[in-house]
Amino acid sequence: xxxxxxxxxxxxxxxxxxxxxxxxxxxxxxxxxxxxxxxxxxxxxxxxxxxxxxxxxxxxxxxxxxxxxxxxxxxxxxxxxxxxxxxxxxxxxxxxxxxxxxxxxxxxxxxxxxxxxxxxxxxxxxxxxxxxxxxxxxxxxxxxxxxxxxxxxxxxxxxxxxxxxxxxxxxxxxxxxxxxxxxxxxxxxxxxxxxxxxxxxxxxxxxxxxxxxxxxxxxxxxxxxxxxxxxxxxxxxxxxxxxxxxxxxxxxxxxxxxxxxxxxxxxxxxxxxxxxxxxxxxxxxxxxxx
Amino acid sequence: xxxxxxxxxxxxxxxxxxxxxxxxxxxxxxxxxxxxxxxxxxxxxxxxxxxxxxxxxxxxxxxxxxxxxxxxxxxxxxxxxxxxxxxxxxxxxxxxxxxxxxxxxxxxxxxxxxxxxxxxxxxxxxxxxxxxxxxxxxxxxxxxxxxxxxxxxxxxxxxxxxxxxxxxxxxxxxxxxxxxxxxxxxxxxxxxxxxxxxxxxxxxxxxxxxxxxxxxxxxxxxxxxxxxxxxxxxxxxxxxxxxxxxxxxxxxxxxxxxxxxxxxxxxxxxxxxxxxxxxxxxxxxxxxxxxxxxxxxxxxxxxxxxxxxxxxxxxxxxxxxxxxxxxxxxxxxxxxxxxxxxxxxxxxxxxxxxxxxxxxxxxxxxxxxxxxxxxxxxxxxxxxxxxxxxxxxxxxxxxxxxx
Numbered sequence: 222x223x224x225x226x227x228x229x230x231x232x233x234x235x236x237x238x239x240x241x242x243x244x245x246x247x248x249x250x251x252x253x254x255x256x257x258x259x260x261x262x263x264x265x266x267x268x269x270x271x272x273x274x275x276x277x278x279x280x281x282x283x284x285x286x287x288x289x290x291x292x293x294x295x296x297x298x299x300x301x302x303x304x305x306x307x308x309x310x311x312x313x314x315x316x317x318x319x320x321x322x323x324x325x326x327x328x329x330x331x332x333x334x335x336x337x338x339x340x341x342x343x344x345x346x347x348x349x350x351x352x353x354x355x356x357x358x359x360x361x362x363x364x365x366x367x368x369x370x371x372x373x374x375x376x377x378x379x380x381x382x383x384x385x386x387x388x389x390x391x392x393x394x395x396x397x398x399x400x401x402x403x404x405x406x407x408x409x410x411x412x413x414x415x416x417x418x419x420x421x422x423x424x425x426x427x428x429x430x431x432x433x434x435x436x437x438x439x440x441x442x443x444x445x446x447x448x449x450x451x452x453x454x455x456x457x458x459x460x461x462x463x464x465x466x467x468x469x470x471x472x473x474x475x476x477x478x479x480x481x482x483x484x485x486x487x488x489x490x491x492x493x494x495x496x497x498x499x500x501x502x503x504x505x506x507x508x509x510x511x
Numbered sequence: 512x513x514x515x516x517x518x519x520x521x522x523x524x525x526x527x528x529x530x531x532x533x534x535x536x537x538x539x540x541x542x543x544x545x546x547x548x549x550x551x552x553x554x555x556x557x558x559x560x561x562x563x564x565x566x567x568x569x570x571x572x573x574x575x576x577x578x579x580x581x582x583x584x585x586x587x588x589x590x591x592x593x594x595x596x597x598x599x600x601x602x603x604x605x606x607x608x609x610x611x612x613x614x615x616x617x618x619x620x621x622x623x624x625x626x627x628x629x630x631x632x633x634x635x636x637x638x639x640x641x642x643x644x645x646x647x648x649x650x651x652x653x654x655x656x657x658x659x660x661x662x663x664x665x666x667x668x669x670x671x672x673x674x675x676x677x678x679x680x681x682x683x684x685x686x687x688x689x690x691x692x693x694x695x696x697x698x699x700x701x702x703x704x705x706x707x708x709x710x711x712x713x714x715x716x717x718x719x720x721x722x723x724x725x726x727x728x729x730x731x732x733x734x735x736x737x738x739x740x741x742x743x744x745x746x747x748x749x750x751x752x753x754x755x756x757x758x759x760x761x762x763x764x765x766x767x768x769x770x771x772x773x774x775x776x777x778x779x780x781x782x783x784x785x786x787x788x789x790x791x792x793x794x795x796x797x798x799x800x801x802x803x804x805x806x807x808x809x810x811x812x813x814x815x816x817x818x819x820x821x822x823x824x825x826x827x828x829x830x831x832x833x834x835x836x837x838x839x840x841x842x843x844x845x846x847x848x849x850x851x852x853x854x855x856x857x858x859x860x861x862x863x864x865x866x867x868x869x870x871x872x873x874x875x876x877x878x879x880x881x882x883x884x885x886x887x888x889x890x891x892x893x894x895x896x897x898x899x900x901x902x903x904x905x906x907x908x909x910x911x912x913x914x
Contacts, residue, residue, distance in 0.1 A: 222729055225758070229725035327554075334818070335558030337745055337779045347756050347781075358757050430753055431722055432746050432779045440722045468723075475726030481689060483726060484718045 224355045226472040232361035234468020235368040239423030240438075240445020241452065241460035242372060246416040248454050249379075250388045251409060253314045255416070257298065257321035259442030262420035263435060264325050265291040266340065266428050267333050269421075273341055280343045284425065288418050295417025296410045303413075304406060329435040340428035364426040371419055372461045379457070388412055392455075440484075447487040451494050453504025462503050537847050539613030545583045545839065545846070547571070548606035550592040550599050551619045551642075557594035559745065560619045562819050563642045564589050566828020567616050570836075573809035580839050581846070588612060594619070596626030603627040607634065614638055614655070614851075617831040621645040621691055631656060637851050639838070640831030640877075644768070645691060649876035655848060657838075657855055657870060659831050659877045663692065663767070664699030665913040666790045666881050667740065670765050671703040673788075673883055673908070674738045678763060682712045684736035686727065686751065688743050689716035696742035696767055712736050717743050717751075728754045731762070738763040745770060745779060752783040768792045772822050773886045777902020784902055785888050790881040793830045793865045795904045796821055802864050826864065833863035834870075834877055866910050880912040 240258065247255045269287035272278045278286065302317055303309070346360040379385035390398040391408050399405050420438075427441055444467060452463025467487055475483035494501065539546035551564025571585040579585060588610055590602040599620075606612045607630070614637030618624055621643045631638050632653050640659035641648055644666060648658040674680050685700050687693030697714060704711055713734035715727050728751065731739055739762045741748055748770055755761070766789040770776055774796075777784040794803050806829050810821050819825050834855070839846060841854035858877070860867040868877035887905040890898055 222733065225729060226726060229723075229729075233723040233725065330554050330558070335552075335554065335561075337559065337749070337775075339779050339781060346753055349757055349759075356758050427722070430750060432749050434746070436746075440720045443720075471723070472726050476729055480727055480730060481716045481718075484721050 222476060223473075224353075226476045227469055228355050228357055228361075230469035230472035231465055232357065232364065232468070233472070234448075234465035235361070235364040236423055236427050236441055236464075237444045237448040237467055238368045238461040238464025239364075239371065239419060239426065240441050241448035241464045242368075242375065242457060243416045243420035243423065244442075244445055244449050245454060245457060245460040246375065246419065247412055248449070250392045250412045251314070252311050252392065253303070253318065254446070255413075256315065256318045256442075257325060258318075258416070258420050258445070259438030260322050260325040260329070260435075261291065261294055261298070261417050262424035262442075263438040264294065264329055265417070265421035266424035266433060266437060267329055269425060270333075270338060270340055270428075270433055280341075287425075288421055291417040291421035292414040295413035295415070298417075299410045299413035304409070326435055333435070335435055337432035337434045340433040342425070342429035344429075346430055360426070360429060367422055367426065368461060368464070371422065372457055375415075375419075376457050384408070384411060444487055447491050449501075450491050451502060453501025456501065456504040459501050459503030463501070466502075537613065538607075538611045540583070540846050543583055544586050545580065546586045546588065546610060546612040547614060547616050547835075548588040548590065548603075548610065548612040549616045549618055550590050550602045550623060551617075552594040553589075553591035554593050557620060560642065560824055561591075562822070562825045563617060563619050563828040563831070565814070565819055566825040567832050568828070569809055569813045569825075570806070570829040570832055572813045573806070574836065580836060581844055583846075592623055594623060596622050599623035599626050600630070603630055607636065613846075614835070614848075616640060616835055617642050617828060619643070621647070624648070628653075628656070635848055637835070637838075637848060639835035639855075642827060642831055643692070645695060647691075649874075652873050652875040655852060657834065657875055657877060659834055659865065659868060661768075661790075661792055661866065661878045661881050661913075662876060663695030663742070664702070665879055666768060666792075667696040667699030667742070668703035668913055669881055669911050670740060670767075670788075670790055670883070671700045673911070674740075674763070674765060675704070675707060675709075677908075678738065678788075680737040680763060681709060682735055682737045684713035684715065684731050684734055684739045684762075685711050686715045686717060686731065686739060686741055686743060688747070689718055692769075693717070693742040696740070700740055717747050719744070721747070722750065724750050724754050725758070727751070728758055728760055731755075732758065732760040736762050738765055740765045740767075741770065742767045743770075745772075745776060748776065749779045752780045752787075756783055763788065765789065768881060771884065771904070772824060773884070773902040773904040775822065775902075777886055777888070777900075782888075782900060782902075784886045787886045788907070789884055789886070791823075791884045791904070791906075792878070792881055793823055793827055795884065795906060796823065796826075797903075798864075800864065806864065830863055830865040833865070834858060834861060834868045837861055837863075866912075880910045882906065882910045883908040 268290045272283035272286050344359045344363045346358045348359045349356050387403045448463035448467045449460045452459030474486045549564045552558050552561045571587045575584045592598040617640045619642045624641045635655050637655045639657040644660045644663040646662045687697045764787040768790040771789050838855040842850040858870050866878045866880040884904045886902050888900045889903040891901045
């Protein structure tokens with residue numbers, strides 16, 4: 222039972238990790254917590270669903286289309302709403318994301334209705350591999366692979382590409398970045414686009430296990446946020462590590478201590494981390510370079 | 512000249528108002544109409560159950576097409592409360608004070624209903640057939656509130672008894688939503704199994720916000736449950752069956768009547784619902800009873816096919832309200848709150864498309880029986896020509912009354 226709990230924890234943790242990654246990308250560049258993250262991803266999952274079931278596209282085309290939609294949606298929201306904020310401060314921008322969350326939720330309920338739908342996925346959660354007494358499904362493995370490879374990809378992107386470095390620069394000092402010739406607006410738009418794509422990937426992995434409805438990403442977003450805080454809001458590795466850790470802690474707590482309080486243990490963990498190590502477990506202490 | 516006109520006008524107005532007063536002494540009732548309201552989530556997380564309220568609308572259209580009840584047409588006021596109790600309160604206030612409805616038909620949700628129950632009691636508003644099996648409506652009895660839906664403890668006791676003596680499985684576990692709804696079921700199952708000198712092998716709570724049920728399933732598996740009773744949301748039932756299939760846990764699943772829409776459940780569980788046993792409070796969709804055939808025709812004629820399908824939640828909107836219509840019918844031409852309550856108390860073994868409904872002075876729980884069904888499968892051809900398996904409820908028992 223112990224090992225199964227750990228493996229199940231890693232499996233669910235991978236979805237938390239993806240959501241955490243999505244949130245961290247935006248936070249890294251603009252210090253904005255994006256509360257619309259989950260519903261942006263949910264909307265992308267609905268687009269994938271429509272492409273699959275109504276337009277009868279194959280999985281590669283449908284998922285590619287939905288990811289393209291996710292990118293456009295993220296970029297559009299940044300362009301149309303956040304950029305329009307007059308004399309923005311971080312708090313104001315966060316409030317805007319809360320508003321966006323409600324708009325997107327309403328939009329999905331209106332367009333697709335609130336009844337549960339079955340989300341088709343090429344990899345099954347019922348095709349399983351057994352290692353001794355421990356069971357792991359194909360879907361778990363795919364989710365894990367997607368989370369790790371996206372993390373690696375983003376890590377490389379931020380460290381070695383010009384756009385990635387420009388994003389980092391934007392976060393550290395927006396004015397200086399602008400003076401150095403970085404088109405800050407464009408960078409922010411790109412950030413939102415990439416973040417939205419990562420979130421959409423998370424939604425594609427979560428929806429086949431859950432049912433597809435407008436509430437799909439509500440809990441995963443909260444858990445992703447918790448994982449990001451746990452790992453350190455500015456660290457990609459931290460976000461992924463935090464996701465796995467949170468999944469494992471939750472499952473062990475549910476298995477050995479109390480199922481009833483399993484879902485709130487994440488928030489207890491946040492409080493403890495914020496008290497003892499406010500920068501998160503994996504991030505270096507946050508210092509703003511002037 | 513002008514003064515005279517104003518005087519004449521106000522005199523006429525006073526007379527007109529007085530005239531209305533004489534003709535309609537009862538709120539919401541005129542010689543030709545009865546105003547009836549209902550709330551139901553048309554948006555938000557529980558919108559799946561909102562079809563109950565639309566079903567009631569369809570039922571009233573059918574009745575009006577047949578000439579109404581005792582010559583009075585029903586004016587129906589459906590309001591969306593999004594399953595939010597504060598909005599339910601506002602809806603009821605509006606319908607009572609501005610619209611002036613005679614009473615309320617059905618209404619989805621335990622917490623929305625609980626929020627407005629004090630107003631209903633204080634104003635003696637007739638309210639029949641809330642679409643939940645909570646025990647709060649009928650216990651203790653209130654003058655104008657009539658429950659139809661078999662309450663959750665009764666249903667859980669019947670299902671537990673069925674597992675023990677018909678399926679002959681003794682190791683029963685119970686997984687429930689950690690609120691009034693789930694705990695109501697748990698109470699009934701505990702009481703029933705205790706009466707036979709045994710106890711549940713596991714009692715596992717699920718929070719509404721949970722999305723990962725791996726440790727829940729592990730606990731059920733560890734307890735060695737042969738049958739597991741579910742009192743959860745459709746979403747959680749889907750996650751639960753999926754996770755269990757993955758972890759190789761295959762008990763006999765048994766579900767509450769809130770999960771009795773077999774085609775829907777079969778679809779959202781990717782076929783795992785096949786073989787699940789569940790309680791039913793209304794005839795099955797393909798029933799050939801005369802009333803069901805008539806209601807199906809009404810669905811074909813009046814319902815919006817885009818938002819609704821002929822499923823149990825839709826025609827439950829007929830069934831929950833049948834006793835109310837019967838009460839109005841029996842109250843006759845002289846319809847008041849008191850005559851309505853008296854008429855309702857004469858219902859004995861009243862049979863619509865649900866189980867038998869009986870009220871009496873001091874007895875407000877109308878229905879105390881369910882029947883058992885199982886999800887089977889049927890091959891259907893989808894519009895684009897593909898063969899697909901669809902869930903289909905199969906009836907396993909006659910109506911079983913609580914002992």
